[in-house]
Amino acid sequence: MIKLYKGIESKPSLLVLHQIEVAQESSGTAQPILKKVSETLKEWDFNLALPIVCVTDEEDKYHLLTGLPIYEAAVAANLERIWVFLIAAKQAEAEKAIEHALLQSKLNDRVVEPQDVTEFLDFINNAKANLTSIPGVKDGYARLIKNNRPYNSLEDMQKKLGAKRSLNWLRAYKHKQ
Numbered sequence: 001m002i003k004l005y006k007g008i009e010s011k012p013s014l015l016v017l018h019q020i021e022v023a024q025e026s027s028g029t030a031q032p033i034l035k036k037v038s039e040t041l042k043e044w045d046f047n048l049a050l051p052i053v054c055v056t057d058e059e060d061k062y063h064l065l066t067g068l069p070i071y072e073a074a075v076a077a078n079l080e081r082i083w084v085f086l087i088a089a090k091q092a093e094a095e096k097a098i099e100h101a102l103l104q105s106k107l108n109d110r111v112v113e114p115q116d117v118t119e120f121l122d123f124i125n126n127a128k129a130n131l132t133s134i135p136g137v138k139d140g141y142a143r144l145i146k147n148n149r150p151y152n153s154l155e156d157m158q159k160k161l162g163a164k165r166s167l168n169w170l171r172a173y174k175h176k177q
Helices: 031-044 068-076 091-105 114-125 139-147 154-161 163-176
Strands: 009-016 052-055 062-064 081-088
Touching (some): 052 091, 114 154, 114 163, 154 163
Parallel strands (some): 052 081
Antiparallel strands (some): 052 062
């Protein structure tokens, strides 16, 4: 067990799906995404992302707090069990821990490697590249990118087009590949 905020304990745990209570019927996640995750779960027979659950008044029952799409995909994959992050506290106390977990997860973006930047700049500088194939780059941004070519480095691109926008496009480009 790991001690969390004010003595709340937590740990990764492998739970049987029927031990998990779900308040919501559906996450609203797009079916193609759920299908892709479900297929991966079938192939691997385990999940990498850990939904968060907390204890309930019933013995061996847990309340799902985060990760409903992962739970839905596990059900669709006919998994018997999934890994969860168990917070040994009632829901109200567990919600405080979730606030911190969600804040931290926003900081857990994939690392951008130097070769990712090189490939991205090669693509951006290519006159034949379909810039609108990058999620978030519409026709107007594509013209802006073309009009400011060439880009010698990511820093050069950030100066010409804006730091945040350039990084978002780099991440989107990396993710689509």
